[in-house]
Amino acid sequence: MAFLEIEHLKKYFPSPRGMVHAVDDVSFSIEKGKTLGLVGESGCGKSTLGRTIIHLLDSTDGVIRFEGEDVTHPNKQKLRKLRENMQIIFQDPYSSLNPRLTIQETILEPLKLSKRFDKDSLEKEADRLMEMAGIEKRFRLSYPHELDGGRRQRVCIARALALMPKFVVCDEPVSALDVSIQAQILNLLMDLQDEYGLTYLFVTHDLSVVRHISTDICVMYLGQMVETCPTKELFAHSYHPYTQALLSAILTVDIHKKKERMLLKGEINSPINPKPGCRFAPRCPYATEECHQEIPLHEVEPGHFVACCHVKEINQL
Amino acid sequence: MNEERNNGQTLLSVRDLHVHYSSGGEMVKAVNGVSFDLEQGKSLGLVGETGAGKTTIAKAILQILPDHSTKLVEGEISFKGRDILKISEQEMQAVRGKEISMVFQDPMTALNPVMTVGDQISEGIWRHQKVSKAAARQEAIKMLETVGISRDRIDEYPHQFSGGMKQRVVIAIALACSPELLIADEPTTALDVTIQAQVLDLIKELKKKHGTSLILITHDLGVVADTCDRVAVIYAGEVVEIGSLEEVFDHPTHPYTIGLFGAIPDMYKDVNRLSPIAGLPPNPAALPEGCYFAPRCPHATERCRSVHSGLERITGTHFVRCIKNQQEG
Numbered sequence: 001m002a003f004l005e006i007e008h009l010k011k012y013f014p015s016p017r018g019m020v021h022a023v024d025d026v027s028f029s030i031e032k033g034k035t036l037g038l039v040g041e042s043g044c045g046k047s048t049l050g051r052t053i054i055h056l057l058d059s060t061d062g063v064i065r066f067e068g069e070d071v072t073h074p075n076k077q078k079l080r081k082l083r084e085n086m087q088i089i090f091q092d093p094y095s096s097l098n099p100r101l102t103i104q105e106t107i108l109e110p111l112k113l114s115k116r117f118d119k120d121s122l123e124k125e126a127d128r129l130m131e132m133a134g135i136e137k138r139f140r141l142s143y144p145h146e147l148d149g150g151r152r153q154r155v156c157i158a159r160a161l162a163l164m165p166k167f168v169v170c171d172e173p174v175s176a177l178d179v180s181i182q183a184q185i186l187n188l189l190m191d192l193q194d195e196y197g198l199t200y201l202f203v204t205h206d207l208s209v210v211r212h213i214s215t216d217i218c219v220m221y222l223g224q225m226v227e228t229c230p231t232k233e234l235f236a237h238s239y240h241p242y243t244q245a246l247l248s249a250i251l252t253v254d255i256h257k258k259k260e261r262m263l264l265k266g267e268i269n270s271p272i273n274p275k276p277g278c279r280f281a282p283r284c285p286y287a288t289e290e291c292h293q294e295i296p297l298h299e300v301e302p303g304h305f306v307a308c309c310h311v312k313e314i315n316q317l
Numbered sequence: 318m319n320e321e322r323n324n325g326q327t328l329l330s331v332r333d334l335h336v337h338y339s340s341g342g343e344m345v346k347a348v349n350g351v352s353f354d355l356e357q358g359k360s361l362g363l364v365g366e367t368g369a370g371k372t373t374i375a376k377a378i379l380q381i382l383p384d385h386s387t388k389l390v391e392g393e394i395s396f397k398g399r400d401i402l403k404i405s406e407q408e409m410q411a412v413r414g415k416e417i418s419m420v421f422q423d424p425m426t427a428l429n430p431v432m433t434v435g436d437q438i439s440e441g442i443w444r445h446q447k448v449s450k451a452a453a454r455q456e457a458i459k460m461l462e463t464v465g466i467s468r469d470r471i472d473e474y475p476h477q478f479s480g481g482m483k484q485r486v487v488i489a490i491a492l493a494c495s496p497e498l499l500i501a502d503e504p505t506t507a508l509d510v511t512i513q514a515q516v517l518d519l520i521k522e523l524k525k526k527h528g529t530s531l532i533l534i535t536h537d538l539g540v541v542a543d544t545c546d547r548v549a550v551i552y553a554g555e556v557v558e559i560g561s562l563e564e565v566f567d568h569p570t571h572p573y574t575i576g577l578f579g580a581i582p583d584m585y586k587d588v589n590r591l592s593p594i595a596g597l598p599p600n601p602a603a604l605p606e607g608c609y610f611a612p613r614c615p616h617a618t619e620r621c622r623s624v625h626s627g628l629e630r631i632t633g634t635h636f637v638r639c640i641k642n643q644q645e646g
Contacts, residue, residue: 041509042480148597178366178536183580183593190590205509212582212591249514251539253581255566263518264511267479 001068002029003199004053004167009062011045011052018273022048024223025062027297030216032166035193035200037214037231039207039246043268045223046203050169053201054086055079066167084114087160091172093152097144103130103155104140110162125162133158134188150181154188161192171203186213207250211235219243222271222279225297229304239306239315242280278308286310328530329355329378329498334392336373336382336554343602344388347373349554351392352628355498355547360524360531362541362562364577365551368598371534374551375500378532379419380409396498415445418491422503424483428475434461434486435471438493445494460489464519481512488519495527502534517544538577542566547634550574553599553609556628560635570637572614608639616641 011023022045030036038046051057053064055074064072066082074082090096097106107126111117117125130137133154144152153173160168170189174182190213192198204210210217211231218228219240227240238244241262248262264283277292278284284291290309297307300317311317336348347370355361363371376382378394380401394402401412418441421427429437438460439453448456458468464485475483484504491499501520505513521544524531533544541548542562549559550571558571569575576594596613599605607625611617618641626640 041511150597179577179580180366180594181597183582183591186582187590187593207510208582245511249510251513251517251537251543252583253538253542253566253578255542255562261514261518263514267481267512268509 002065003032003034003067004201005029005063005065006053007063007065009049009052009064010060011048011057012060015272021223021271021274023052024274026218026220026223026225027062028218028225028228030199030201032199033193033197034215035202035213037210037217038201038203038220039205039210039217040220041205041246041268043222043271044220045271046220047171049220050088050171050201050203054088054167054169055082056088084163085165086167086169087163087165088169088171089153089156089160089173092176093149093156094144094176096156097152099144102141102143103135103147106144106155107158107162110159114163116163129158129162132161132192134184148181149177150184153177153185157185157188157192161196161198164196165198167199167201169201169203172205173202174209175204175206182209189213207247219246222268222274224279225305225307226280227304227306228297229301233301233304237315239300239304239311239317240280240308241284241286241310241314286314326357327354328357328397329532330393330395331374331378332393332395334374334377334394335389336370336377336387336391337389338382338386339388340386340602345601346604347554347601348377349604351551351554351556353549353556353559355530355532357497357530358524358528359547360533360545362545362548363532363534363551364536364538364541364548366536366598368601369551370554370601371551372502373554375419375502375532375534378500379413379417380406381413381419411445414441414496415494416496417498417500418494418496420484420487420491420499420501420504423507424480424487425475425507427487428483430475433472433474434478434489438486438489441490441493456493457489460493461486463492463523464489465515481508481515484508484512484516485519488516488523492523492527492529496529498530498532499524500532500534503536504533505540506535506537513540520544538566538581550577553604554601555609555638556636557610557638558636559628561633564633564635568632568635570631570635570642571610571639572616572641573610576613 007027009023009026013020013022026049040046052059063070071082104126107129108122111122111125135151135154174185202213214231217231217234219226221242227243238247245262245264266283269282276294278295281287281291295307295309297305300306300311332352334348334351338345338347351374365371377390393400435454435457438457442456443450443453458471461471462468466482466485505516535541545562547561548565549556552573558565558574569578579592580594582591594613599609605612607622611621620640624640626638628636628638630636
């Protein structure tokens with residue numbers, strides 16, 4: 001039994017010009033204690049997918065199973081219980097904290113709501129959480145605006161982990177931070193995972209971050225999954241032309257490793273009422289007539305799934 | 318034109334630049350004695366984290382620092398042999414946009430939302446080149462095509478373009494008068510990686526074609542490796558290390574530079590733990606005595622905390638501001 005399983009999940013938004021297919025028929029599963037990296041460019045639906053799984057958004061269609069139980073349509077009571085187990089850390093630590101609550105109040109809020117602690121042990125627990133997230137005690141009574149981005153993100157992490165959830169969606173948690181701070185937060189997230197056996201869905205556009213933190217990777221393009229496999233496998237050999245372009249576009253600090261860059265034509269097309277078939281086709285150098293048909297994700301090698309009808313020719317498999 | 322500009326002549330020379338401004342009743346020392354040279358046709362990367370003073374340096378060169386808060390701009394900025402800090406605003410207007418132009422980080426806010434992109438590109442052309450508006454429009458169409466946007470979009474408004482396209486428009490505006498120096502401030506930070514690749518390739522191509530010199534401001538060492546000939550690492554408003562791309566990337570020497578490299582997850586190496594730089598950058602309104610990096614430096618000694626080191630040559634064109642390295646030779 002997989003820890004978290006989603007099947008054919010869809011999330012559409014109505015818009016004046018038609019249906020926005022933000023997440024379109026995505027399936028995957030995550031094992032307990034692992035990290036699944038969800039990669040793709042802005043507008044590919046990765047954040048929407050993360051939010052739909054933890055019920056910040058209602059799914060349009062599909063099934064979400066958490067620890068073997070169908071939790072696609074939970075009632076109020078069940079949702080409350082579910083939220084104790086599923087949490088989220090947002091990208092922007094500036095807008096995701098209440099500016100009128102002190103750091104301690106922010107961390108106390110979930111603890112109070114849970115009614116798990118009596119009055120005396122509440123503050124002790126808040127102190128423990130602050131220490132766990134590496135926030136100095138002197139900031140207990142500070143307000144978010146007094147803290148830098150890295151510390152604010154630590155507060156968001158302490159708040160998300162207050163009730164010891166089993167599953168955490170990390171939605172670009174380090175994208176707004178400077179590199180030196182980014183490394184501190186990534187290390188913290190990995191330490192906490194080791195210590196508490198957390199399972200992460202790590203949403204990011206940064207492939208080097210995802211390589212560092214994830215055990216498995218899903219690559220998304222315009223609401224659909226185009227490739228998924230273990231992280232090591234993807235960086236050793238990616239098969240989908242979009243993944244290949246994405247990997248080749250990453251700039252490295254190794255100035256002696258000159259690599260061929262696969263430049264893509266044009267930009268991401270509209271997710272409103274997309275045409276059937278491969279959504280990457282308009283930008284794909286290998287696209288043919290055949291690409292206008294629906295192409296499901298299929299197993300190319302054990303554990304390595306790709307949605308591309310030319311995958312065999314392109315990669316000479 | 319390319320050869321003329323590629324003869325190793327110094328185009329821009331910044332000497333001992335200081336910029337202070339007031340913010341919330343405090344005096345913020347944003348730039349503290351920055352010096353560097355840029356040769357014609359070359360590109361220099363200014364790397365550093367948020368608040369290091371990179372953008373302030375660029376704004377000082379263009380003299381677009383806000384009047385009300387800027388309290389001090391000192392030093393020398395010599396452009397083609399003329400100290401542009403000493404010329405009048407009117408003379409500077411002839412330089413700005415024509416000889417030196419700038420691409421800002423956020424294309425969403427750098428464009429005027431109520432003006433068509435065509436008008437925005439041709440505005441600079443007719444102002445600086447004394448041509449008719451019709452001729453300027455023709456030139457604008459050419460620029461739009463140079464940056465890879467079809468000519469029939471000339472009368473569209475910024476909101477009709479995607480982020481990557483908007484940044485291309487901003488680049489078209491900046492390059493419309495073929496400036497000799499282009500300052501690009503985080504030109505790709507707001508863009509996706511595949512679009513970033515397109516924009517950087519475009520900048521490199523235009524630089525090659527027109528012999529434009531480039532100052533690229535970024536926090537991303539990968540962008541520098543891809544685009545620049547020389548690199549200056551900025552920390553707390555100072556150059557802490559400067560050298561050719563090879564000198565700095567193959568032999569990073571200042572503990573801050575080494576820290577920056579260690580903090581990046583490597584695409585091609587398995588590292589279990591990243592090595593972040595401990596602590597935070599200093600408050601520019603209350604800089605420490607001695608080396609500004611000492612409070613975060615793993616090698617700092619008592620001497621580091623009291624003596625402020627100068628920028629010293631270690632090899633060739635490679636300079637570092639660290640007394641420890643100078644002692645070790």
